Amino acid sequence: MYTAWESLNSPLDLPQVTPGLSIPESSATVDVRIINTTTYQRTKTENLFGKAVIGHENLSFPSYSFLISNAQMGVNILFDLGMRRDWWKSCPPGLTEYISDYDPRASLQVCVETDVADILDTDLAEFGITSNSIAAVIWSHHHFDHRGDMSRFPGHTKLIVGPGLLKAHGHELNRSDVEGREVFELAEQDFPLEIGGFPAHDAFGDGSFYLLSCPGHTVGHFAALARVTSSPKGTYVFLGADCAHHCGEFRPSPYEPLPQQVSFRSSNYSFDNIISTPQSPRSPTTFVTRKPVLCAGDFVAQCVHPRQSPTEPFYQTPQEPVVHNYVDAHDSVQKLQAFDAHEEVLVCISHDSTLMNVLPFYPNTINQWYRRRYKQRLKWEFLNDFDVGGKKFGCGRRFL
Ligand SMILES: [Zn+2]
Known part of the structure; x- marks a missing residue:
């Protein structure tokens, strides 16, 4: 029987069959905690995507670090660290003049409040994982x-990087990042598995956490797949790193077209505010007000989507040199779309500001995201970045 709720959620276009992911069986899981590294950046959206969707002229985004804990093995690792507080020390030569922490006219405005080691060592929840307990840091890629x-981090914390990174970008790294610690660069033969089309490396050897090789954004770029529950159902978090910089780069998709009715929550809060006042940054969670919006999907497709498509993402994969290799970068987005369309996988990209509106953050885990239905709440939340009111298109407001 077709319920009213199902008809609201039915897609505008017939979805393509989602490819299987071939995730190996395992009962081993990890705890995943998202750390807001307090790195915030803002640039013109056109710098990345060529043309902004209306209302989204500025692209403002956080940077996340992911604390991955394998309790069975007693091992904690970090996937990415955000930006260092003295960011100019790791900034690529020649770029410093385009980046500023105070000038809103700069090509990239940044604001960094603290760093991950300090966040861990404060250990507000007193659960005992400090910088000293981190066995390894994985860099999804070499960007600062x-x-x-x-x-x-102490000398016993290993650094793990993707294939080819050291040869291509070793000269750009800080000596203090690599000296006095073991640095492991995974080679292509270290990825004997294939998950969702990505070559995969079983990081703990128990099937709880896989590193996925997805060059394209940069040489040696990693994504990762964490198994967060194994029963009654296997559920996963896909760490997409910089496969995409905004959810509009992979949603909607041929597997998951815009639905008849799109629901998200509008906010009178602009993420821009965090970096427009870098001297007094404020936690974005303290002053967000949201109201639920239900909007006709065909209106969003016709009046907001730049190519009037219910099945293509709002933004297309950036061209070179924004990405290192366009063909690989586009291929990674298409594979990511398949993960995103599986109900048992939650996709978290490094710079997705909408996660802050919905998910619990460190020291809490996101392991229960499936049971708490966070994915449904997150899916179209990025539409809040666009001028979905549509007045500029003469379509009028069609909120329900
Ligand atoms: Zn990035």
Whole structure:
């Protein structure tokens, strides 16, 4: 029987069959905690995507670190670190003049309040995982908004990087990031598995956490797949790193077209506010007000989507040189779309500001995301970034 709720959620277009992911069986799981590294960045959306969707002229985004804990093995690792507080020390030569922490006219405005080691060592929840307990840091890639400050971690914390990174970008790294610690660069033969089309490396050897090789954004770019529950159902978190920079780069998709009715929550809060006042940054969770919005999907497709499509993402994969290799980067987005369309997988990209509106953050885990239905709440939340009111298109307001 077709319920009213199902008809609201039925897609505008017939979805394509989602490819299987071939995730190996395992009962081993990890705890995943998202750390807001307090790195915030703002740039013109056109710098990344060529043309902004109306209302989204500025792209403002956080940077997340993911604390992955394998309780069975007693091992804690971090996936990415955000930006170091003295960001100019890890900034690529020649770029410093385009980046500022105070000038809103700069090509990239940044604001960094603290760093991951300090966040862990404050250990507000007193659950005992400090910088000293981190066995390894994985860099999804070499960009300075992911590398953080390795010198804040003890010498026994290993650094793990993707294939080819050291040869291509070793000269750009800080000596303090690599000196006095073991640095492991995974090679292509370290990825004997294939999950969702990505070559995969079983990081703990128990099937709880896989590193996925997805060059494209950069040489040696990693994504990862964490198994967070194994019963009664296997559920997963896909760490997409910089496969995409905004959810509009992979939603909607041929597997998950815009529905007849799109629901998200509008906010009178602009993420821009965090970095427009870098001297007094404020926690974004303290002053967000939201109201539920239900909007006709065909209106969003016709009046907001730049190509009037219910099945293509709002934004297309950036061209080179924004990405290192367009073909690989686009291929990664298409594979990510398949993960995103599986109900048992929650996709978290490094710079998705909407996660802050919905998910619990460190020290809490996101392991229960499926049971708490966070994915449904997150899916179309990014539409809040666009001018979905549509007045500029003459379509009028069609909120229900
Ligand atoms: Zn990034």
